[in-house]
Amino acid sequence: MNPPTPGEQFRYFHKQQNQILDTIQQLVEIESPSDIKAAVDRLGTVLASRFGELGGKVQVHRAEEFGNHLEVRFGRNHFHDAKSILLLGHMDTVYPIGTISKMPFRVAKGRVWGPGVLDMKAGIALMLHVIETMLVGSGGRLPRAVTIFLVSDEEVGSLSSRAITEKLARDSAAVLVLEPAHGQAVKTSRKGVGHYQLCIKGKASHSGLDFEKGQSAVLELAHQILQISKLTDLQRGITLNVGKITGGTRVNVVPAEARASIDVRIARKKDAQEIERRLHGLKPQNPNCKIEITGGINRPPMERTAGVAALYAKATEIARALGWQLEEAAVGGGSDGNFTAALGIPTLDGLGAVGEGAHADHESVLISELPRRAALLAGLIAMI
Numbered sequence: 001m002n003p004p005t006p007g008e009q010f011r012y013f014h015k016q017q018n019q020i021l022d023t024i025q026q027l028v029e030i031e032s033p034s035d036i037k038a039a040v041d042r043l044g045t046v047l048a049s050r051f052g053e054l055g056g057k058v059q060v061h062r063a064e065e066f067g068n069h070l071e072v073r074f075g076r077n078h079f080h081d082a083k084s085i086l087l088l089g090h091m092d093t094v095y096p097i098g099t100i101s102k103m104p105f106r107v108a109k110g111r112v113w114g115p116g117v118l119d120m121k122a123g124i125a126l127m128l129h130v131i132e133t134m135l136v137g138s139g140g141r142l143p144r145a146v147t148i149f150l151v152s153d154e155e156v157g158s159l160s161s162r163a164i165t166e167k168l169a170r171d172s173a174a175v176l177v178l179e180p181a182h183g184q185a186v187k188t189s190r191k192g193v194g195h196y197q198l199c200i201k202g203k204a205s206h207s208g209l210d211f212e213k214g215q216s217a218v219l220e221l222a223h224q225i226l227q228i229s230k231l232t233d234l235q236r237g238i239t240l241n242v243g244k245i246t247g248g249t250r251v252n253v254v255p256a257e258a259r260a261s262i263d264v265r266i267a268r269k270k271d272a273q274e275i276e277r278r279l280h281g282l283k284p285q286n287p288n289c290k291i292e293i294t295g296g297i298n299r300p301p302m303e304r305t306a307g308v309a310a311l312y313a314k315a316t317e318i319a320r321a322l323g324w325q326l327e328e329a330a331v332g333g334g335s336d337g338n339f340t341a342a343l344g345i346p347t348l349d350g351l352g353a354v355g356e357g358a359h360a361d362h363e364s365v366l367i368s369e370l371p372r373r374a375a376l377l378a379g380l381i382a383m384i
């Protein structure tokens with residue numbers, strides 16, 4: 001039996017659309033905010049049994065602070081030597097428990113709505129249905145070994161899952177990330193992300209009686225913010241955003257302390273050191289104030305390496321067979337694909353659902369795009 005063409009896959013997934021929507025509903029209605037372990041674990045248990053029913057070998061990686069991470073392997077016994085393909089995603093969302101009552105799962109205007117539907121429960125549903133379809137179409141055997149890894153803490157920096165993601169990536173020929181598409185495009189590069197905290201210590205005094213004895217930490221912070229903003233270099237894809245400041249106690253007190261939180265984005269790994277060095281090299285303008293900077297680059301950038309470009313080329317070939325011109329995008333946001341790409345493992349991101357409003361109350365997925373995304377993923381698994 002010849003493997004199905006992308007067009008045949010597409011027609012099949014088109015007929016399956018309602019089943020895919022049922023799965024999306026099941027996943028959306030189990031709320032899973034990153035900071036509630038029991039909630040994410042509930043979703044993990046359901047997914048473990050769904051993937052288990054398909055014959056996947058499920059391994060639960062226990063995490064203490066966050067939900068457990070879920071690894072599922074298919075086809076290990078058939079292809080022991082060959083490296084597998086890693087499908088990567090996350091189960092957690094940014095929405096607190098109870099959001100579902102304000103923005104319930106619904107189907108309207110050709111879209112499916114609900115908390116986390118785009119980022120990225122529809123992506124997980126695509127994984128499930130693509131694996132199921134490929135197994136059915138080939139007598140219970142995938143064309144190659146596939147590992148699925150679903151983490152519980154992506155929206156809060158992936159601290160507890162990163163090491164496992166990296167280990168699985170090292171054993172993989174390629175990593176396909178089912179995060180939302182950018183428009184309809186896949187993501188071939190993502191900026192690296194860092195967070196820093198700046199703390200300034202000055203000296204408090206009465207602003208009327210002892211003004212001269214005070215050393216204003218707030219004034220010093222104002223100077224520092226201007227210095228930090230000068231590090232932004234849009235041409236090189238480097239941005240620094242002082243997104244939050246606090247300082248002072250009362251209007252009639254010269255403030256002894258002030259703080260700022262800084263979000264850093266870099267397009268190239270080699271810029272990380274320079275930004276790090278320059279932030280640590282900040283000098284107080286007022287020598288009587290002390291400044292301290294903590295933090296670092298959390299996600300290295302996902303750069304468009306030759307391996308990434310080759311994966312994208314394969315994806316465009318499959319898309320072309322579906323009569324579709326698949327674009328690529330470079331984005332400023334990070335994902336777990338940043339970790340795998342930084343290890344040099346070919347990574348293609350944004351293979352998940354098409355929609356809008358991630359992390360917002362109009363978060364939704366375009367239903368008509370689901371069959372095409374599923375056919376693209378199935379094609380990639382067969383072709384890589």
Ligand SMILES: [Zn+2]
Pocket residue numbers: 090119120154179180335
């Ligand atoms: Zn996401």
